[in-house]
Amino acid sequence: MTSVAIGPADQLDPRLLEHRRELTGYCYRMLGSSFDAEDAVQETMVRAWRGLADFEGRSALRSWLYRIATNVCLDQLSGRQRRALPMDLAGSPFPPVQASLAGRRPATAWIEPVLDRQVLPEDGDPAEQAVARESIRLAFVAALQHLPPRQRAVLILREVLRWKADEVAELLDTTVASVNSALQRARATLSAAGGAPAPRPLDADDRELLARYVDAFERYDIDAFVKLLHEDATQHMPPFEMWLKGRDDIGAWMLGPGAACRGSVVVPMSANGTPAFAQYKPREGGGRAPWALHVLEVDGGRIAHISSFLDLDNDLFQTLGLPTLVD
The missing domain is CATH 3.10.450.50 (Nuclear Transport Factor 2; Chain: A,)
Incomplete structure (x- = not known):
């Protein structure tokens, strides 16, 4: 059995801490909020601590944490309205006058920003880093919110994190056929909502x-x-x-x-x-x-x-x- 000590943030086992940034990135793409992503990762750690006795090394620690994080995100998304950006909600631009500030919505209505250093790997394959960077762009995160939560998880795991279909099926307790079907539907919806990310480095x-x-x-x-x-x-x-x-x-x-x-x-x-x-x-x-x-x-x-x-x-x-x- 793999032994992992979970306690206060400054006492976490290093093997957990090394996954925290990528889990935050995953939860951010799922939830569209940096605040909610941090909350989801913290809840993931709590659930991992509570379920540690049942872990017993049946799967890699990383996969196990992703399973927990996915369930946390699905719980958070249950019954919620999707987050959006102002241009998604109002069809026409506003005049540049003070009166245009009359409409204001709570923070929970909007996609929130996230700093690269919170969610992107510090090193690794340049091509994978480019995909990771493009997959947190605001337009892409906003497009993700059009997907039903489970389709959202499938697309992020398959297209962004490059998990295999059988790995995603195991994480979601479903079949490979269901994963492939969900991915096909998610791609179609995403294409209509804004398309898939394409690396565009600055010169x-x-x-x-x-x-x-x-x-x-x-x-x-x-x-x-x-x-x-x-x-x-x-x-x-x-x-x-x-x-x-x-x-x-x-x-x-x-x-x-x-x-x-x-x-x-x-x-x-x-x-x-x-x-x-x-x-x-x-x-x-x-x-x-x-x-x-x-x-x-x-x-x-x-x-x-x-x-x-x-x-x-x-x-x-x-x-x-x-x-x-x-x-």
Whole structure:
């Protein structure tokens, strides 16, 4: 029998800790929420501790933990509405005016961002890393939410994690034929909802573009900023339902309702497999407080989309492990 000690987080057996990041990535793809993913992994560890006596080494520890994590995610998803992004819900863009902020939904309605360092492997085969990166992109995670939970699990395990059909069948207590059927249906639904991920690495020109983006934003030179955007670039700002289309409207928003962001600083990082920036906005009394995590999509040498996740309830940056105050 394999012996695994499960206790407080700082006392976990190293063999469990080495699976924590990949389990968090799996649960994030299933749930569309970094907060829910962390909660699901913690519950997985608790269930593993409680069921350790029944484990008896019948399967590899990794497979056993994935079975538990899958059941935890299926429990969490039972009866829930799917998470989405604002552009999925509103067919037409909003005007760049204050009144467009009238519609707001709770955090549980939206896809949430996740930092690459929380869910992606630190090393390994470059091709597998590329697939892992693309499989946490916001558009792909949002498309996954269109799948019924068990189909979602099948597709992630087969297409992203490269499990064999018989391994997935054993994990889900079903047949290989059922797994193959579920995968076929999931592929069709995913194709209609946004398609499968395709690796798109950044090149030197893209990195130069991002440096100019940071410079223009921190100087709040909106003329220079909008020149870096596609003419039909889009932006949305969960938890608000609004979304904007066109660099002119994005620029008008930044000079209008968004002008309070003047004087912000941004910290470059990677989130959802793409470039991202944590924005800290000036606050009364000095210093800068968390305001938004901006996740960017780069295409054809321009910024094509900006997902601005606003930290209005002061918990997003904490969940992501980001500083909550900068000078």
